[in-house]
Amino acid sequence: MTAHTPQPAPPIGLLVELTHRCPLGCPYCSNPLALERPGGELDGETWKRVFSEAAALGALHVHLSGGEPTARRDIVDLTGHASKSGLYTNLITSGIGVGEKLTGDLADAGLDHAQLSFQGADKETNDRLGHYAGSWERKRAFAGYVIKAGLPLTVNAVIHRANLHQVPAFIELAVELGARRLEIAHTQYYGWALANRAELMPPRKQVEESITLVEAARARLKGELVIDMVVPDYYARYPKPCAGGWGRIAINVSPTGKALPCHAAESIQGLEFWNVREHSLADIWHTNPAFNAFRGVEWMREPCRSCERREIDWGGCRCQALALTGDARNADPACHKSPDHERIVATALAESESGDGALRFRSYKEKVEA
Numbered sequence: 001m002t003a004h005t006p007q008p009a010p011p012i013g014l015l016v017e018l019t020h021r022c023p024l025g026c027p028y029c030s031n032p033l034a035l036e037r038p039g040g041e042l043d044g045e046t047w048k049r050v051f052s053e054a055a056a057l058g059a060l061h062v063h064l065s066g067g068e069p070t071a072r073r074d075i076v077d078l079t080g081h082a083s084k085s086g087l088y089t090n091l092i093t094s095g096i097g098v099g100e101k102l103t104g105d106l107a108d109a110g111l112d113h114a115q116l117s118f119q120g121a122d123k124e125t126n127d128r129l130g131h132y133a134g135s136w137e138r139k140r141a142f143a144g145y146v147i148k149a150g151l152p153l154t155v156n157a158v159i160h161r162a163n164l165h166q167v168p169a170f171i172e173l174a175v176e177l178g179a180r181r182l183e184i185a186h187t188q189y190y191g192w193a194l195a196n197r198a199e200l201m202p203p204r205k206q207v208e209e210s211i212t213l214v215e216a217a218r219a220r221l222k223g224e225l226v227i228d229m230v231v232p233d234y235y236a237r238y239p240k241p242c243a244g245g246w247g248r249i250a251i252n253v254s255p256t257g258k259a260l261p262c263h264a265a266e267s268i269q270g271l272e273f274w275n276v277r278e279h280s281l282a283d284i285w286h287t288n289p290a291f292n293a294f295r296g297v298e299w300m301r302e303p304c305r306s307c308e309r310r311e312i313d314w315g316g317c318r319c320q321a322l323a324l325t326g327d328a329r330n331a332d333p334a335c336h337k338s339p340d341h342e343r344i345v346a347t348a349l350a351e352s353e354s355g356d357g358a359l360r361f362r363s364y365k366e367k368v369e370a
Contacts, residue, residue: 008295010058011285012249014087015263016047018064018078019255021071023096025131025361026119028158028193028200030263031067035362040256044074046277050253051082053281059251061088067255070098076105083110090115092156095142096135103145114146115154115183121169129162131361143177154181159210160193160200161352162359167210171217175225182225184214186232190264190319192362199359201351204235234348238309239316239332246294246318251285259284261291264319268328294318294328301329303337 020035042050051062062082069075070093082089090113091106103114116139120126123136146153155174159167167184174182186207187193187200214229221227233239243250243262252260257275260266266273271290274283285291293299297310304315315321316332324333325340333340 008247008285008291011054011251012059012244013061013063013251014050014054014059014281015063015065015250015252016050017066017253017255017263018047018069018072018075020067022067022094022362023132024068024094024119024135025363026129026158026192027131027196027359027361028160028187029362030188030191030193031362032191032264032266033195036255041072042255042257042276044078046257047078048081050276050281051078051085051087054251055085055087057282057285059087061090063090063092065092068094068096070102076102076109079106079111080109083112088112093117093142094130094135095139096132097138098142098145100145100148103142103149107149107151111151113152113154114142115156116143116146116179117156117158118170118173119158120163121157121166121173125163125166129359140177143179147178152181153177153179154183155179156183156185158185158187159202160187161202161206162200164202164206164210167213168217171214171221171225171227175221180226181228183228183230184210185228185230186210188230188233190267190323192360194323196359198351199355199357201234201348201355202232203352204349207232207235232348233317233320233332233334234344236334237336239313239320239334241312241314242294242317242319242332245314247285247291248295248314251281259288259291261294262317262319265290267319268322299329301331303335304331307337 019041020031021038079089089111091111092115095116118126118139119129126136127133143153157170189197214227218227247261252263253276257277258273259276260273271293273290274288300315304310316335318328321330321332322328324344331338333344
């Protein structure tokens, strides 16, 4: 850290990718194109140490994610240890392969919340976009197990050109399933989504219509269902703060133990990401140069450096700046002040009308060049 960079406050949360194994093949998956193999995954005792260190560091919650986290045979044990460490535990799951017994065991171990993904709001769309026949029924069954176990349920719907028309149906699905929260999240173009961008980018008019629909549903369902919405960067006026600001509030840990400021951070060449096998979380959070690279405002160039929103947006997304401008230190082109903003809007408008409909689905076997 420079003399002008204050000591960071403790992270609020920890997102752990316990494995990259997953039954689904979502074409917008945020996992990297080079998926980490099961043989290199952290063992259970190391994960437990990480959870204990996170709690000691001041973190409040842990998101148990993947891939599909329940592909780990020790998921109940890991959940129990995280809970006993004092962390609020959230399972981020496809729901596939998670039966009633496992759901009950997770609840008994201390699971606090479950987040269930749907790829479509009907069977055909869901199964096609998830690249898994029969997933619709399994997801609905898991939702029932969660409610029966007395756990709060969030439904997560990543939307794009192929399912944007289903926003009203996603809202009704969440209500039907008894969810307390619904996340309508426009695709963020990293990883597999970037490779499929020309097939997934929605028309601007449909995006605006979806925002209007969500706002109306929020008013109608107030007190019954909380609806969060993530709008697409390419049509935004201001960028979203990268993971709440690079190295400000969260730590991501990959299946093999690499600690990251955000899930796509490895796309930035030249940064050294320390591994929890060799370093404590406290050491990583405070002294890893990668976490300090874009922390605070000292690293910023114009127009970010003098912008009145510099400690609101924190410069936007570093990975997106790299992907779209070639330099991670540039302003995120999602911002209208970026000299590259109009170019990416033009790209979005053009790609929203293009593509041949051929999606490349997430797979260990397929090698995709972004």
